[in-house]
Amino acid sequence: MSDTQYLAASTIEEAVNAHSKANGSARFLAGGTDLLVQIKSGIRKPNLVIDVKKIVELNSIEEISENEFVVGASVSGVNLNRNKKFSKLWPGVLEAFRLIGSEQIQGRASLGGNICNGSPAGDSVPALIAAGCIALIAGPNGKREIPIEEFHIGPGKTVLDNGEMLVSLKFPKREINSSDAYLRMTPRTEMDIAVVGCGVNITFENNVCTAARVSLGAVAPTPLLIREASKIMVGSDLNSEILDKVSNICMDLCDPIDDKRGTIDYRTKVAGVLFKRATLTTIDRIKGN
Ligand SMILES: Cc1cc2nc3c(=O)[nH]c(=O)nc-3n(C[C@H](O)[C@H](O)[C@H](O)COP(=O)(O)OP(=O)(O)OC[C@H]3O[C@@H](n4cnc5c(N)ncnc54)[C@H](O)[C@@H]3O)c2cc1C
Numbered sequence: 001m002s003d004t005q006y007l008a009a010s011t012i013e014e015a016v017n018a019h020s021k022a023n024g025s026a027r028f029l030a031g032g033t034d035l036l037v038q039i040k041s042g043i044r045k046p047n048l049v050i051d052v053k054k055i056v057e058l059n060s061i062e063e064i065s066e067n068e069f070v071v072g073a074s075v076s077g078v079n080l081n082r083n084k085k086f087s088k089l090w091p092g093v094l095e096a097f098r099l100i101g102s103e104q105i106q107g108r109a110s111l112g113g114n115i116c117n118g119s120p121a122g123d124s125v126p127a128l129i130a131a132g133c134i135a136l137i138a139g140p141n142g143k144r145e146i147p148i149e150e151f152h153i154g155p156g157k158t159v160l161d162n163g164e165m166l167v168s169l170k171f172p173k174r175e176i177n178s179s180d181a182y183l184r185m186t187p188r189t190e191m192d193i194a195v196v197g198c199g200v201n202i203t204f205e206n207n208v209c210t211a212a213r214v215s216l217g218a219v220a221p222t223p224l225l226i227r228e229a230s231k232i233m234v235g236s237d238l239n240s241e242i243l244d245k246v247s248n249i250c251m252d253l254c255d256p257i258d259d260k261r262g263t264i265d266y267r268t269k270v271a272g273v274l275f276k277r278a279t280l281t282t283i284d285r286i287k288g289n
Contacts, residue, residue: 059072068171069171071111119155177210192261196217201282243276247273251271
């Protein structure tokens with residue numbers, strides 16, 4: 001890392017300008033729990049590292065209207081956890097984040113870093129897709145917003161162009177009778193990456209599902225939003241037949257790799273199981289069980 005220059009940017013503009021001038025040889029630095037490991041192991045060799053932790057917009061958790069939050073990309077898991085109202089409204093997002101590494105890692109690791117690292121197995125991403133988050137992006141040509149399910153375009157690849165940074169995530173206004181859950185399967189109980197991850201977000205009123213979003217991680221080159229799931233779940237009472245149907249759809253849409261952590265068959269089967277469990281957990285949360 002001896003040739004790498006370091007810049008602690010204090011504004012979005014400064015960070016974006018420095019990144020675009022570097023023409024692809026700069027990386028933004030948040031908690032560093034992915035980037036510094038990659039630099040030390042020689043996987044990445046940036047000429048410039050731009051620290052974004054001092055930029056106010058990237059570090060704030062703001063309730064912009066009742067039950068509607070914007071969370072800065074550099075907010076760490078620990079700081080997100082400390083926001084009692086956010087934790088109550090989005091337990092699934094928090095449970096995804098709490099699975100990332102150890103307590104020490106969570107003191108540094110940010111939501112933005114987890115997303116921008118681009119791993120198909122990043123734990124927070126299925127939970128954020130299920131939540132229906134919008135990514136707020138700033139770049140040399142101004143600002144833009146995209147749904148988080150469109151952010152990843154391949155393993156390690158995102159929609160960010162040269163100079164563009166993720167500023168924050170906008171969560172939709174939390175409706176009553178809504179909750180979420182995230183479950184993952186790993187060969188070890190901790191400090192391992194997901195073999196499968198599943199995020200579910202539901203609104204369930206008078207025993208009828210009125211909104212649903214289901215997302216799977218680590219079963220395809222990018223995290224997936226299972227759009228067909230919503231179509232079947234909404235309007236139903238989420239009985240076991242409906243859950244079986246959606247579980248089969250989840251399995252059909254899996255296109256996982258075969259590796260030492262899990263075979264294609266295993267990952268596919270686990271995706272169906274995690275969908276059902278995460279849905280039942282979410283319903284229990286809504287009912288206050
Ligand atoms: C021991 C250990 C255990 C781990 N366990 C897990 C786990 O269980 N689950 C899991 O999902 N991950 C795990 N990780 C990976 C890592 O901790 C997470 O991905 C973390 O959320 C990354 O956040 P960060 O702030 O450290 O990112 P950084 O390392 O700072 O950045 C990661 C990438 O995102 C880019 N980036 C950061 N911020 C921005 C921004 N605002 N705009 C554009 N690009 C940006 C960086 O340039 C870099 O390419 C683990 C890592 C370690 C070392």
